[in-house]
Amino acid sequence: MLEEHIAQKASVFVDNEMDPTEAEGYLRLIEKREDVRSTVSRYYLIGEVLRTGRAPVGNGLAEAVARRITLEPTILAPARVRTSDRLRRHIVTGALAASMAAVAVFVWRGVSGFAAMDGGLSAGAGVALAEARLDPEMRAYLLAHSGTSHVAGSGTLMPYMRMVSYEQ
């Protein structure tokens, strides 16, 4: 199992946000450790899938990634508790697990599910504080802009996703 901080660094490395000195050290780690290599390669794959819309996934790779997801523990919260079994799964079957399983790795990295949220927001707040990077002015502008498209009678795709994900 890959240590969490090393996994986080993999994300920073793939995003090309690591400072050159640290990146040199991380490259040595990639050379030495198969698990780090594997994580970095998965993150590159995920980015490629989303960037190109294509899934360069071999027959067995998606399944392997999916297996990996089930084996590794959640980081931020205990296993998700289902509150209702009445929901019927209509749409996404094994298909998503196959073609998009790689993407799910990213989702898995911060899995909190509903269980964490049911415990209240403060459950994740400690972790959040450590990584938050905000430009207060731009956040305020984004909020005001996202919330006012309806004033113009216009629409927008993903109006609030930027707010939820905005980091800098």
Add this chain to the structure above:
Amino acid sequence: MSRVRLIAAALGAAVAFGPPQPSFADDTPQTLGARAGVEWLTGMREAMSRLSYRGRVAYLKDDKVNGMEFVHSMANGVEHERLTSLNSPMREIVRDGDRVQFFFPETKSVMTERVPVSRSFLVDLPESFVGLCDYYAFLVGDQEYVAQRHTQTIEIVPVDDYRYGRKVWIDTESRLPLRFELLDENGKPVEQMVFISLEVSGEAPGREVTPMPASGDYSEQSSNREIIPIEAMDWSLDSVPVGFRISGYSRVQHPPLRHPIEHILLSDGLSSVSIYVDEPKDEPFVEKLKKIGAVNAYTRKIDGFVVTVMGEVPPKTVHMIANGIQHQKSKE
């Protein structure tokens, strides 16, 4: 054939999309295609509002992937939505009818706003497509599979390079959008979202869409907006792409800003651009262009005021608008 000419051909037969027309007998193929595109989008909007569903979403912007969880339900005629980031800083937005709450763990603050009841977090389509065909073509594209689900692609293609295109993959069975993209002038995605898991039900997911329990750790913040008559505006906009009009003028105070700023809202019916005017500042200032996913923001100083133009439009559009802003009092 260039994109503009291709679109012009489609727009040549464009119609205003008001109430549904009973017969297509007199329509040209282009008109039929555009009408069909709008009908798909209308059906999608209706399905998004009517169905209860939840799923994990991968959201890509600026070459970064964000994992989110989305829940939507319709219970007793009231829509509920929740959008939660699965990674730090784990922000969350909850909508309960017309009440939207933003939770910011990093500042331990929660902000509440009121919005029209039908505005979705995911795909917020215009209330009407009337007039949009002057600036966009609605094309029914190929049928493709997204995660082995059969989808119909709908392309919203702008007539010029001052606005982004859109592409939506609509599930042919449920009519829900499985994937969407904002596309730049070269057709390259600048922002995209795809469901990586989705469950649909006729029943509400229950407490999973209810807001978080009130926490004493979180401070309540609120925003204020004072609507001002457009005639009272001290600014002129001398350079605005065709189709964009002033839709609103107000003075807003949004946390964490401690003072109100002027907000001029422009829209062409689908894309919107905000102009923020902050009070004069003496501190050193550098003009800057900032990109947040598909949103571009350009900030410059005019007569001491800090003016930011922001919107889901290409950089050249925010530049053009910003460079055409003039302070009326300085003209005098």
